[in-house]
Amino acid sequence: MTKTAYIASSWFNPEQTAHMNAGVAAIKANPTVDMENSYLPLSHQYKNLDTMEHPELLSDSEWQMATFNGDVQGINNTDLVIAMYDPQLKNSDPGVLWEVGYAYGIRKPVILVLPDDNETPVNLMPAIGVTAVIKMADLASYNFNFPNYEVYQGKAF
Template sequence: MAQIYLAGPFFSDEQIARLERVEAALTQNPTVEDFYSPFRHPLEDLEFGSKEWASAIFAEDRHELHTAKAVVGIVDYVEDHVDPGTAWELGYAGMQEKPVIVFKEKDGGINLMISVPGHAFIRQAEDLATYDFNQLPKSEWDGPVF
């Protein structure tokens, strides 16, 4: 069973609803031991936006990226712009040679810096409930690239 890091934006109601669909699917997946969702770890005991808060969030998220077997990255574009925090997490996972499972519900393309190294691409949350995180089957992005 796998430990998963869930990277994705959570700045709007739409993004939070998408994130919650993905979390629900990962919870149902029998090959997922556990997952870490930064959304669920806001470190509320520290002042939001402070240097101490930012340093603690960064350290915790980086630690969780290190311990994960794979990363699920929600590529939720607003126009052609991905959330920079999510992009950093996906790049960091790639530097560790961890498989990145890219989740994209919305129509449109993916930046080549995500489409090329992505290990697998999933378009519906319910498909994450049955994806085999032990075997990690590969798939290629079949949509537009920019």
């Protein structure tokens, strides 16, 4: 049995991109995730437009609306959300946190994935409002078929 996942992540700076790429590689190695039918937003860009090549799209209302609606549908149409998140201020992304909150609101399991070396306290809303918080090192072996609730044990504020 495998689960489909919406893979929330950031790619706006090199550290975020490295975190996303490591996470995607680990998810691909995880036998409980159906990666072929999962939703990675970068793989579903509106009209296949790349914002790295065309940063002006970030200000285009048609692109914004289509991206928002596509991502919401991606969350709606998958079994759970895997949110790769770095709480350091320079890497924290409110978009990922919105996706986490939306998934919580529609009662989807959410697994928050922190960097292995994370020392930064996590805001209590994502720390408590997810099914489980795991480290990147656990992503390839985590059992997404049965994501049981676990109380976050790290520093929160």
